Structure formats: C-alpha cells, structure tokens
Amino acid sequence: MMKKLMLSLFIAFGFSACSLSNDDKMNIDCGTYADVTFTGYPLACNYSMITNQTTPAALIANSQEKVDKYFKKNASSCPNASDPTIDFTKYYLIGVFSGIKPTSGYTIKITNIVENSCQMVVSFYEKQPLTGETTSPASTYPADYALIPKTSKTILFIKATENPDNIVIGTYKAQCTGADCQNFFQINDYSILKFENVVSGGYDFNQYRYTAKSKKGDYSALLSSVPSEILNNQGQTKTYGTPDSAGQGGVFFELRKGLKTTRIYIDNNDTDDQGSEIKLFKKLIKDKIAALKQ
Numbered sequence: 001m002m003k004k005l006m007l008s009l010f011i012a013f014g015f016s017a018c019s020l021s022n023d024d025k026m027n028i029d030c031g032t033y034a035d036v037t038f039t040g041y042p043l044a045c046n047y048s049m050i051t052n053q054t055t056p057a058a059l060i061a062n063s064q065e066k067v068d069k070y071f072k073k074n075a076s077s078c079p080n081a082s083d084p085t086i087d088f089t090k091y092y093l094i095g096v097f098s099g100i101k102p103t104s105g106y107t108i109k110i111t112n113i114v115e116n117s118c119q120m121v122v123s124f125y126e127k128q129p130l131t132g133e134t135t136s137p138a139s140t141y142p143a144d145y146a147l148i149p150k151t152s153k154t155i156l157f158i159k160a161t162e163n164p165d166n167i168v169i170g171t172y173k174a175q176c177t178g179a180d181c182q183n184f185f186q187i188n189d190y191s192i193l194k195f196e197n198v199v200s201g202g203y204d205f206n207q208y209r210y211t212a213k214s215k216k217g218d219y220s221a222l223l224s225s226v227p228s229e230i231l232n233n234q235g236q237t238k239t240y241g242t243p244d245s246a247g248q249g250g251v252f253f254e255l256r257k258g259l260k261t262t263r264i265y266i267d268n269n270d271t272d273d274q275g276s277e278i279k280l281f282k283k284l285i286k287d288k289i290a291a292l293k294q
Contacts, residue, residue, distance in 0.1 A: 036113040036120065039147040040193065040210040041086075041093065045078035047071040052141045053097040058122070058157040061093040062150075078207030080199040091147040096124045096157065098142040105129030108142045111162050111190045112214040119154040122146075125162040133259055146212075163189040165257045167222055169285045173249030173268075174200040183289050184252070186210070187218045192292065200244070203252070203263075225284055226255070227277040235260035240274050241267025251282050 050072055053059075061067045064086065076084075086093055098108045107127040114121050124144065129135050148155075170184035182200060186193040193210040230238075230253065243250025243265045253264040266274065266282045274282070 030116040030118040033114040033116045033121070035214045036115050036148065037211060037213050038110070038113050038149075039091075039196075040110070040212060041145040041147050042078060042081055042207055042209065043071070043084075043093070043095070043145040044143070045081040045207055046076050046084040047073055049141070049143075052100070053143070054100045054141075055097075056099045057097045059095040059097070060155060061095075063088050067093060078204075080197075080202040080204075081207045082197055082209045086147060088150070090150055092150055093145060094122060094148055094155070095143055095145045096122070098126055101140045101142060103129065103135040103137055104140050105133050105135040106140060106142045107164065109144050109162075109164070110146050111160055112212070113146075113148060114214075115151075115153060119156055120148070120151055121156045121158060122148075123158050123160040125160050125164070127164050130259055160190075163219075165189070165219070165255075167219060167256075168205060168252070168254040169222075169289060170198070170203075170252035171249065171286060171289055172198075172200050172244065172252060173247065174244050175247035176249075183293065185289065185292050187222055189216070189219050191215055192218060194292070203254075222288070223255075225281070226253075227281050229275070229277060230262070230264055230281070231255075233262050233264070235262060237263040237265075239265040240278060241269060241271030243267045251285050253281075253285060 047067070048071065050070060059070070061070075067086070073084075094110070096108050096110060098106060106129065109125055109127075111123045111125055113123070126142070166186050166188035168184060168186045170182065172182050172184075174181075182198040184195040184198045184205070186195070186205065191212050192215050193212050195205055196209045196211065198205075198208060234255075234257075241250075249268045251266040251268065253262075253266070255262045266278065268282075270279055
C-alpha cells in the first residue's frame with residue numbers, strides 16, 4: 001500500500017479541464033490507500049464532445065447538466081451499448097484526454113483508482129501506435145471515461161506505465177435468461193474488468209460498461225496456462241465443435257498481444273476436435289470465471 005505519493009498531477013473540481021503534463025510536483029501524505037472499484041463507461045457510444053479537447057486534460061462531471069455543457073447526445077453508435085443514464089446521486093463521471101494526435105493508433109486508458117482519508121488518485125496510461133501498426137492519417141482525440149463513487153475528496157490524476165496486452169475470457173449461452181448466460185472478464189497486467197450485459201455474439205467489448213478492480217499477476221499466470229495449440233493461432237480465429245448450435249453454449253477466449261488478436265470459441269460439449277489440452281483449458285476458463293464471479 002502507498003503511504004506517500006510524489007505525483008505529477010492536477011486537481012479537477014466540478015467539470016474543468018486540467019493539464020496532464022509533468023511539470024509540477026506535490027508531496028501528499030494522507031494515510032494508507034485502498035483500492036476503489038469503478039465502472040468503465042463507454043460515453044462515446046452515445047455522446048460526442050461539442051468541441052474536441054486538443055490538449056491533455058482531466059475532466060469531472062458531477063451532474064447531467066455539466067455533461068450536456070460539454071457533450072452532445074447522439075443516436076447510439078454501439079448496437080449493444082448499456083443504458084447511458086448516470087445516477088449522479090451516487091456517481092461522478094471522470095474522463096482523461098490525450099489531446100489531438102496526428103493519426104489513429106493512440107489510446108488513453110484509466111487503469112486503477114485508490115483513495116485514502118482525504119483524496120482519490122486516478123491512474124491512467126497512454127499508448128502510441130506500435131511498430132508496424134496500420135494507422136489512418138486523420139487526427140484523433142483519444143479519451144477514456146469511468147464512473148466513480150460520489151465523493152467530496154480531492155481527485156488527482158497521475159500518468160502510469162502499463163502493458164496494454166490483455167486476455168478476455170467468457171462463457172455464453174444464447175438460449176437462456178438470467179445473469180449466468182453471458183459472463184465475460186478482461187484480465188490485464190493491472191486489473192480485472194467484469195463486462196456488464198454482454199449480448200451473445202456481440203463481442204466488441206468497447207461498447208460495454210465494466211466494473212474494474214485492481215489486481216496484479218493474473219494476466220501472466222493465465223497466459224502461461226494457454227496451450228501452445230491455441231497460441232499457434234496467433235492473430236487468427238478458431239472454433240472447436242459447434243458452440244451453442246443446440247443451446248449448449250460455449251467458452252470464449254481472446255488474446256490481444258501487440259498487433260495480433262487471437263480469438264477462440266470452444267463448444268461446451270467435448271467434441272472430436274478437442275484434444276486433452278483443449279478440454280483442460282476449457283475447464284480452466286470455467287473455473288477461473290466461477291472464481292471471479294464470487
């Protein structure tokens with residue numbers, strides 16, 4: 001746990017732009033920090049900025065009126081997006097912005113949030129286009145948003161260094177109702193994300209809200225358990241059996257590593273094309289999801 005932070009940061013109150021440069025230093029000692037569970041919010045599915053943010057900034061909205069001051073609501077661009085309504089009696093909306101970038105391929109992402117007795121600290125990372133990545137020449141304005149518990153504490157922002165590679169695991173079953181039909185989690189180097197209300201077949205995870213909790217080490221441990229038969233499909237999609245063809249459901253695995261995305265679907269039934277390693281890996285994913293749901 002952190003007891004003292006030497007941070008480059010700027011404070012955001014209400015809804016105001018805050019530079020995310022690294023020019024100022026602040027010593028802060030407010031006691032022991034604890035993790036804050038937060039909700040990733042796909043604001044771009046339903047809103048666009050009235051004026052693009054051209055410089056690095058951090059923003060906070062504590063009311064719908066302040067959201068409407070800086071964003072305009074559009075028809076949803078995400079077919080499976082969650083209800084965009086925010087309960088501002090319980091939550092604030094925060095955002096981080098990279099400013100204008102010359103091409104696609106840039107990303108900014110909120111990674112974790114901690115708080116102590118007097119302040120909340122929001123960490124984020126930024127990614128540039130990878131070597132060999134195909135980009136488009138149009139200017140972009142990377143941003144990321146989250147809902148945090150309503151607070152009277154000072155909110156601070158700090159830039160961190162993180163590995164953007166991640167794994168998504170899931171179990172799905174189209175012909176059922178209730179919370180256990182679709183269970184999807186992203187596991188990365190710094191946290192675990194639980195996606196909300198995933199629709200069967202709708203596996204663009206940028207359109208879903210998610211609940212995030214800080215946890216280190218799970219990504220490396222899970223990656224080391226992936227059979228070589230699956231890793232050899234790097235950048236490809238492979239299906240074992242005929243998942244959910246008769247309502248039996250299936251298991252989902254996605255590995256995003258560098259420029260390559262590998263996606264695997266495995267029939268819940270043990271089919272002839274599933275060797276012993278694939279069957280064991282299928283069980284490992286199910287057991288992992290069961291543990292994460294607790």
